[in-house]
Amino acid sequence: MSERADCLVVGGGPAGSSAAWVLARAGLDVRVLDKARFPRDKVCAGWVTPQVFAARGIDPAEYARAGHVLQPITGFRSSLLGGRPVEVDYPEPVSYGILRREFDAHLLRASGAPVVEGAAVRHLARERGLWRVETEAGTFTAPWLIGAGGHFCPMARHLGARPGRGEATVLAREAEVPLSPEQAAACPLRGEVPELFFFPELDGYAWVFRKGDWLNIGLGRENGHHIAVQLDDFVARLRQTGRLPADLSVPARGHAYLLYGHARRRIFAEGALLVGDAAGLAYPQSGEGIRPAVESGLIAARLILEAPDDPRPERLAEYPGRLAARFGAVRDTAPWLPTGLKRRLARWILETPLTNRRLVVERWFLHRHQAVLAEG
Ligand SMILES: Cc1cc2nc3c(=O)[nH]c(=O)nc-3n(C[C@H](O)[C@H](O)[C@H](O)COP(=O)(O)OP(=O)(O)OC[C@H]3O[C@@H](n4cnc5c(N)ncnc54)[C@H](O)[C@@H]3O)c2cc1C
Known part of the structure; x- marks a missing residue:
């Protein structure tokens, strides 16, 4: 099989399906290439905030009615290992528990983009203004490529990432x-x-x-x-x-x-952008990566759509700035604190009900301070 498209999306997880959703709705000919067959599983705790559903235009109630597991979360109980737990509660669901094999398959189907399953990438290269991607299911070419293959994404490796070596x-x-x-x-x-x-x-x-x-x-x-x-x-x-x-x-x-801010990957090249775990975007305190994956997919796709005929790296150099505008500026060094002080601070934050609620739960886990990523 050999196919030509406008954009290839390598990886059909939350990041890839979100980028594909925006591009397909705008009329681009998109192919999502994934080595797996959906529904596929993903190692994950599986909690997602309502803002993730909203960003993808999915009603949680309808999602549950379709027979998917959807566990409403109305509180968190947190402590230091072996320490005293503090529980915070809310009158309505602030988050949800999902099964990734159901959730990711739903998001991918809802993207409306054609998906090629069993398409493990073997080789990719930029040749005469096109990405050429050889997979186990055939060869695909397109002027645009979105690398959404997770931590071990082949496009991230193509751009120099060496997972497991020199990365925090x-x-x-x-x-x-x-x-x-x-x-x-x-x-x-x-x-x-x-x-x-x-x-x-x-x-x-x-x-x-x-x-x-x-x-x-x-x-x-x-x-x-x-x-x-x-x-x-x-x-x-x-x-x-x-x-x-x-x-x-x-x-x-x-x-x-x-984690975002700790990752040092190159995330763009001519006609290519990395999104989600491929770019290293999980929230630093909670490690949650589904919302950053979805949002980076949307941000990357919109950047492409601003000038689909202009894949120059000079233009795409805006991408890290767009991510920083959403996820915060990347600092070169974290403030250094002696271990003893860090531990005392951690205990105080977790065991004081107000800081546990406002900082740990609402800021680190729920990201309540950030509204749903606006359209367009
Ligand atoms: C133990 C654990 C718990 C977590 N818990 C949470 C949580 O509760 N909430 C949360 O928000 N985040 C959580 N995360 C993080 C979250 O799972 C990731 O950030 C998120 O899955 C990133 O989405 P993604 O689309 O970038 O990548 P992925 O979901 O990893 O999707 C990548 C896709 O690319 C495909 N692919 C990979 N390589 C190739 C290839 N060579 N060729 C073709 N296709 C390929 C894969 O099959 C896969 O479908 C957790 C992570 C771990 C490890």
Whole structure:
């Protein structure tokens, strides 16, 4: 198979499907190329804020009516690992729990763009003003390419990224398991209130989160070591305290990604932009990456549409500035604090109800200070 399009989107996750949605609606001939077949899974806790649904024009109630798991979240219970938990509650849902295999497939279908599945990229190159992408499902060419292939995106590698080498990387492990009716009845966890357990220096956290009859347990930490052992310890602790059914097996899977402001990837080239995890855009405090993935997909697609006939890198050099306008300026260095002070500060932030609510939950996790990304 050999096809020519206006824009190739490598990766059909939230970032790629969002870019494809904007471009397809504007009348461009788009192809989403993904190595997977949808619905496919993704290692993730699976909480998304209402702003994500709104940015993609999806009504959460309709999403749930279509038979998808949608767990409303009306509070968070957070603490330092082994510390005193603080619970904050809201009168209405402030976030939702979803299953990624359902959510990503829904977003991709809703993009309206043709998808080529089983299209693992083997090689890509810029030749005479066109991107030429060889995949397991055929060869595709287009003047534009959006790299949305996640942390290990082939386009990011083409632009020089070397995942796992010289990048401050979040290593994470997670298990998502169904509860039997007996386990569901005995499990004391409440779906509306995910539980977060932070490391003493706030460089990551563990979580346990029930979505209907599914349980998601995981742990992520920047530059983390031995996270498999840390997750086993965490699971053992949950079992000892009766938070987890004793007979529940927890088959964890790992993944890696980069945080916005800590990532140093090149994110544009002639006729090409990186979006989502490929660009390293997850929120630095919570590690949530779905909203930045969706928003960067929208921002990148709109930049292309401003001048579809002008793929010059000089024009695309605006892209990092557009991301900074949305996600904040990138500082070269984080303020240095001695470890002891950092730990005392972390305890104070988490254990003071007001800072826990306003800073940890509303600013770091819900990003309530940022309205839905405006159209156009
Ligand atoms: C353990 C864990 C928990 C997380 N929890 C949350 C959370 O609760 N909420 C949240 O907002 N974020 C969370 N994140 C982050 C979030 O999962 C990512 O930021 C988000 O998935 C990024 O979306 P994306 O579209 O950029 O990439 P992805 O969702 O990774 O999609 C990339 C797509 O590219 C395809 N692809 C990859 N390589 C190729 C190739 N060579 N050829 C063709 N196709 C390719 C893949 O099949 C995939 O479909 C979590 C991450 C981890 C690791």
